Amino acid sequence: MRAFKSWYEDAGVRVGPRRRPGDDLDKKFFPEHLIPHLGHPLVQDAPEELRRYLSAQHLYQWLNFTAEFEVAVVMRATQQIADGRSGVPLARELRRDAMRICVDERYHALYSVDVVDLIEDSTGIPSLPYDFAPFLAHLDGVGDSYPQHRELVQLLQVVVFETLITSLIEDVPKDPEVMTVVRDTVRDHAEDERRHHAYFAVFFKELWAQLGSSERELVSRLLPEVIIRSLQPATQAARAALGVAGFSAAHTDQIVAESFDRTSVMAGIVVASAKTVALLERCGVLDLPGARERFQNAGFTTVR
Template sequence: MPATELLNKITDTWYAKATVRSTPRILVPDYSGEQLIYPVARCSICEHPLVSALGPQVRSYILTQAAYQFLYGVGLLETKFVIQCCLDMLHNHIKGINDAAKLQALTVIVDEGYHAHVALDYIIQMKKKSAIEPLEVPQTNRKLDATARAYAALPEDMRMDFQLLAVTIAENVLTDEVANLGRERELAQSFTTLMMDHVRDEGRHSRFFADLMKERWPQLPRETQEHIGLMLPAYLDDFLGADLSRRFERRILAECGLSDAQAERVIDESDPHFSTDQERMKKSILQRIYRLLNQIGVLELDSVKDAFSDRNYVTS
């Protein structure tokens, strides 16, 4: 397909399907103690007997705090990470981006700004309907901090290419995570609608970044390919890592009225489930990332493939 015809098709598709243009406002339903606003399976402390004994209102409080953290985290990735990368493309901080890609980057900026708007709107509605205030409004998260650490460790001339690859990975991960939440049947319909509307755009974004990296990676100097490739396993460990201290859950338990000793018991006794769940999710995500990196060409260098193999990241 000629480049002009392809660009017109992409642009027409965005005008027709972008959720910012076609989706009505998503409204949070009235709260009840029985309603699930976030998956219980992702909050292992909810099912501990000490917590269950406090009743459905406490469970609702815990799940609401978890939902706040997730939605704030999505907004941070969109506004501080993805949009920033697109702006760097538009303003030629990332070299060699053609006009067609810049036009698509602008659609991503519009979409991601809208997603951040919807997430904040949903949070504001949740606060009003539940009368539950977020325990904290994060200004960063582990994914952003991990990327900043990796970025700072790179030679300056490699940072923009790493940023583009890191966003490509993040969009792939976010698309899968949002889609999985959208398939949670027991959740409030408004929350699953929020997720599925989001994933409609994220799938397109993920393909855009992946296609851009597939074209761009082979053009990078071998030194850049090897340097970035060799650091990726450690970066992914950091990017996908969990807070093993479970600081935020401890704070939630304190707010629920549990003593330090009770909170410690809940954390200790739920830790096997927490650790198993984190390991399962990390393994699944790494399989997706490994396939993505293979498609881009990152693993064509033997030294890079060996670095992944050394950490047991090689998957069938």
């Protein structure tokens, strides 16, 4: 497809430099407005050194999550597409584009953990252990009642995640108060993801066109929860960082509960998934009986 015609000239893995920390390590690790618990009154009143520690851990968590997600979720489904095992017959070039995406995603995983290592070494702030398994189990749990459709659920996961547009991708590269290495890393990722977004929009149209009526109905039932679980913030890392920073268990519970309240979280999910929902609308997913109501009942207030 057109988005990949210049892949050999433009893909980050082909032409991008290795991003290293510069001489601006005194800048922020991450935009503070994108770290929910940093805005909590109990954290706002904490010493700046402690807040900086929490910001570093949030960056590490995001980079480690990215590395794990790209391999465990995105590549898992995309490799099936590349190998012709997805159940969706595709032209050879579309399968080769899927293989190019696999290369991109493995590279994204590599440079994500590389940046963690480099920032740890440069700042002396170690990264706390990160466990991706609970998030993956929660995400895959959407399809637990439909084991015969496990591969289909995995395809939906990658379509959803690769068509989302989060504020992080837009905000971080533009924030002059954030370390250059972080801004450049997010910008590199975003440039590749624009191609991936275009690809999976096309792929979903192909997938939807080939599904039978019963499978379409199932997809319309699963998609609201797939979107929500893909974007729900995993709070274990925040809890761990708050505990190490010295907050009591009671204060940690309070900070997490009030910083990640359901209303605020769902509002963020609705904004981030707007492009994905628009794709579903164009393909006719929301026109199935009951589909629009299911999205509305799940909290997608922009669906009409």
